[in-house]
Structure formats: C-alpha cells, structure tokens
Amino acid sequence: MTEPTRLSKRLIERVGCSRREAELYIEGGWVLVDGQVVEEPQFKVQDQRVELHPDAVAEPVEPVTLLLHVPAGHSADKAAATISPATHWVDDASGIRVLKSHFQRLTVCAPLQAGADGMHILTQDWRTERKLREDLAKLEQEYVVEVSGTLSPAELKRLNHGLVFNGTLLPPCKVSWQNETRLRFALKNPLPGQLVFMCNSVGLKVLGLKRIRVGGVPMTKVQPGQWRYLATKERF
Numbered sequence: 363m364t365e366p367t368r369l370s371k372r373l374i375e376r377v378g379c380s381r382r383e384a385e386l387y388i389e390g391g392w393v394l395v396d397g398q399v400v401e402e403p404q405f406k407v408q409d410q411r412v413e414l415h416p417d418a419v420a421e422p423v424e425p426v427t428l429l430l431h432v433p434a435g436h437s438a439d440k441a442a443a444t445i446s447p448a449t450h451w452v453d454d455a456s457g458i459r460v461l462k463s464h465f466q467r468l469t470v471c472a473p474l475q476a477g478a479d480g481m482h483i484l485t486q487d488w489r490t491e492r493k494l495r496e497d498l499a500k501l502e503q504e505y506v507v508e509v510s511g512t513l514s515p516a517e518l519k520r521l522n523h524g525l526v527f528n529g530t531l532l533p534p535c536k537v538s539w540q541n542e543t544r545l546r547f548a549l550k551n552p553l554p555g556q557l558v559f560m561c562n563s564v565g566l567k568v569l570g571l572k573r574i575r576v577g578g579v580p581m582t583k584v585q586p587g588q589w590r591y592l593a594t595k596e597r598f
Contacts (some may be wrong), residue, residue: 369393370403370407372412383420391461392418424487426464426591429579432479433586434570438470442484444587451584473487475557478505480569481581485592493598494576499551501598504575507545507557509566517564521545525563526541527556543569 370384385403387393393400395407426569432441434444447460453561468484471494485491494501514520523534535549545559545566561568574581577598584590 366405366406366408368468369395369400369405369407369412374413376412379420383400384440386420386422387414387418387465388538389423389461390419390421391459420535423463425488425593426458426460427483427485427487427490428464428468428586429581429592430482430484430589431581431584431586432474432482434479434572436479436587438474438482439494441482441587442470445484445589449588451588452551453583454590456593458591458593471495472503472576474573475505475552475571476554477558478573479586480505480573481576482573483576485550488590490598497598501577502548502575503573503577504580505510505547505549505552505557506540506572506574507547507561507568508543508570508572509545509561509568510543511566512535513564513566521550521560525558532556532560 369388370381373379373384373387374381379387388403389401391399391401394413394415395405396410401438428445430438430441430445432438436591445465447462450460464486467486469486469491471483471485471491474480474482483494485494518537518539521535521537525532525534533550535547537545537547540546545561557571558568579592579596579598582590
C-alpha cells in the first residue's frame, strides 16, 4: 500500500510530463483513475490505475456557453440548478466533451420574459456575455405564444405594428400564426411584459410563452429540462 499522493504528481511519474502539463491534462478530462475520469489535480490516489487518454492535449479548458430548455411551469433558476452531465442533450452536435468545470461560474445572459420557458442562456465566456449585454437590443428574439381567443386580420396587423406600450409606440415586429393556437413573434429587445400586453390588447389570453431563438442561435430540438453547448461556429 503506497502513501496517498496527488493525482498530478502520480501522472508526472507515470508519463514524464511537467507539473503544468499534468494539471492541464487532468483539468481537461484526459486522465482516468481506475477507468473513471477525474478532473481535480489534487485528487489523492494510492494504488489505483492512472491512465492518460491517447488523444490527450495539454491545453487550457475553453469557456463554454450552455443553452438550456427551461420546461413549462419551471423558473429559469430552478431549471438551471438541474444542469449536469445527466441532462445533456444526447443529440448535441457541438463536439464539445462534457466536463464538470463547465457547470461552474456560469452567468445568465439575455433573461427570458417573465413566465416564459424555452431557451435560457448561461455562459462562462466573457465575449459572449459582452455580446449579449451590449448588442441585445439589436438581436431578434423569437417566441412562440400559446393563446386562446380569436384574431381578425386587422388585429393581426396591429400586432405587427401599431400598439402603444407604456406610452410608447412599439417598433414593428413580425407576428404570424404557427398553428391554430400559437402565434410566432420575432422582435428585437422585448420589454418586460410586452408580449402578454400585446396579446391582451387584441383580446387574446396568453396561456404560455416559449423562447426558441436569440439572434442567429435557435434552441433546436433540445428537449425540456435538457441543455446543449453553443457550437463553435454558432453566432448570436
């Protein structure tokens, strides 16, 4: 029985790398202890089998952005608390390997309308955070709104342009029927409560709100309660 030692030290002995390289390998999820990935350089090992993945690269972990599908009836905060490897969308095509560090130091960007579900954005990347803070007013957001009631062609036209909210004429937006009970809104920088107000103004009752896109990034087919990574080539 050997004395407990740091995983990083054991890896150095095992593969002959530097201390910094050992830490990068471990934090990058490339090191296995008895077949299980361990991401903490300070993890104590004794006689366990320590292996380095053959594709391992000693590079810092890049910050990520997560797109969470908040389920109907759940708050964004409550849904975000469930983010884990187990809720990762199985069809995520980003190619990003899931690491425990990806769930730390996440900042909420472009918050959902009150009472809405759908696409919730959390990021570690300061560039994404700045983009969504500084340019959000310029980015089109798309919501699907479940409604009850009837809507004449003239009222649909008013939804597209002509309503006054809090004493200000709302800018033009794009509103169309998705099906018999759902309207699709594409608009920039919706104000808090704006979508519900717009629907109520033409005699419609709002039953549900779902955000499905921000800028050039759609929610895709991520299931409620699951999340995916923002792919490298995707741009808000």
